Amino acid sequence: MEQRISHFLQKYVTEVYFPNIRITDIVEVLILTFLIYQLMIWVKNTKAWMLMKGILVLAVFILVAAIFQMHTILFLAKNAVTVMATAAVVVFQPELRRALEKLGEKSVLSSMVPFDTTRDRVRFSEDTITSIVEASYSMGSVKTGALIVVEQAIRLTEYESTGIHLDCLISKQVLEQIFEHNTPLHDGAIIVRGDRIVSATCYLPLSDNMELSKDLGTRHRAAVGMSEVSDAVIIVVSEETGAVSVAHSGKLLRDITREELRASLEQIQNRKVESGKWYSLRKGRRKNENKTVE
Numbered sequence: 001m002e003q004r005i006s007h008f009l010q011k012y013v014t015e016v017y018f019p020n021i022r023i024t025d026i027v028e029v030l031i032l033t034f035l036i037y038q039l040m041i042w043v044k045n046t047k048a049w050m051l052m053k054g055i056l057v058l059a060v061f062i063l064v065a066a067i068f069q070m071h072t073i074l075f076l077a078k079n080a081v082t083v084m085a086t087a088a089v090v091v092f093q094p095e096l097r098r099a100l101e102k103l104g105e106k107s108v109l110s111s112m113v114p115f116d117t118t119r120d121r122v123r124f125s126e127d128t129i130t131s132i133v134e135a136s137y138s139m140g141s142v143k144t145g146a147l148i149v150v151e152q153a154i155r156l157t158e159y160e161s162t163g164i165h166l167d168c169l170i171s172k173q174v175l176e177q178i179f180e181h182n183t184p185l186h187d188g189a190i191i192v193r194g195d196r197i198v199s200a201t202c203y204l205p206l207s208d209n210m211e212l213s214k215d216l217g218t219r220h221r222a223a224v225g226m227s228e229v230s231d232a233v234i235i236v237v238s239e240e241t242g243a244v245s246v247a248h249s250g251k252l253l254r255d256i257t258r259e260e261l262r263a264s265l266e267q268i269q270n271r272k273v274e275s276g277k278w279y280s281l282r283k284g285r286r287k288n289e290n291k292t293v294e
């Protein structure tokens with residue numbers, strides 16, 4: 001029996017090609033899997049999906065041209081490739097920029113850069129948290145809409161300049177006053193840096209995430225859009241329902257409780273514990289509640 005097995009192994013198994021796999025190959029496969037997965041999510045969530053469909057149609061067209069030997073079409077297609085690649089970079093400039101900003105945002109990278117002083121500039125006081133939480137729920141109770149952007153490491157100067165410059169210490173009363181209906185500063189968003197409001201009536205970029213609930217209007221889309229292009233935390237108070245939601249990293253936690261809002265602000269108060277905890281808050285909500293997330 002043993003002889004037969006060893007004969008079998010010698011005859012067949014030795015002829016099978018086993019590549020020499022090193023640990024770096026496994027790491028490489030894992031990295032590529034992760035990158036391709038992220039790319040697929042990105043394609044699905046942006047207008048790149050439409051472009052992909054367009055490219056597929058073009059590819060089929062070119063294939064047909066190749067089968068039937070249509071030389072002029074093939075010549076044009078060959079020469080248009082470079083132009084189309086350049087056009088894609090121009091069309092997707094905002095998305096590519098967001099993707100690169102996200103990469104630079106990762107805590108791993110920033111911890112490797114010793115001169116990255118932005119990490120020390122992200123704290124705000126307990127009073128600021130209390131003021132934001134109290135004002136949000138107080139405005140929610142009387143259905144006053146609000147949009148509050150809490151800046152973190154990424155400077156929001158370009159969005160700040162779309163609004164009216166302010167330099168005002170945060171308090172519940174100030175926030176309520178700013179978002180009061182029919183007052184000059186109530187429209188748009190305010191930007192909070194540290195313990196101060198630096199700008200009001202700011203215009204934020206709208207998200208083009210197709211997975212966002214259709215019952216969300218532009219205020220919520222602006223909150224998600226801002227969280228896609230920066231590491232800021234954005235608080236939205238709905239004028240329609242009074243519900244308080246919070247956007248971060250392209251995700252929207254809808255209709256959160258006072259405690260959850262406080263917890264998410266406390267997480268960014270000290271950025272070192274940021275990402276893991278934020279994730280666990282989202283996971284906890286998914287498990288325990290039926291409220292819509294995203």
Ligand SMILES: Nc1ncnc2c1ncn2[C@@H]1O[C@H](COP(=O)(O)OP(=O)(O)OP(=O)(O)O)[C@@H](O)[C@H]1O
Nearest residue numbers: 145187188189203204217218219220222238239240
């Ligand atoms: N791009 C933007 N940047 C900043 N603020 C915006 C932007 N778009 C809309 N807003 C604010 O949202 C208000 C309109 O909200 P809209 O009713 O469309 O949104 P919503 O998500 O349904 O919110 P709500 O539940 O409060 O009605 C505007 O008056 C403006 O204050």
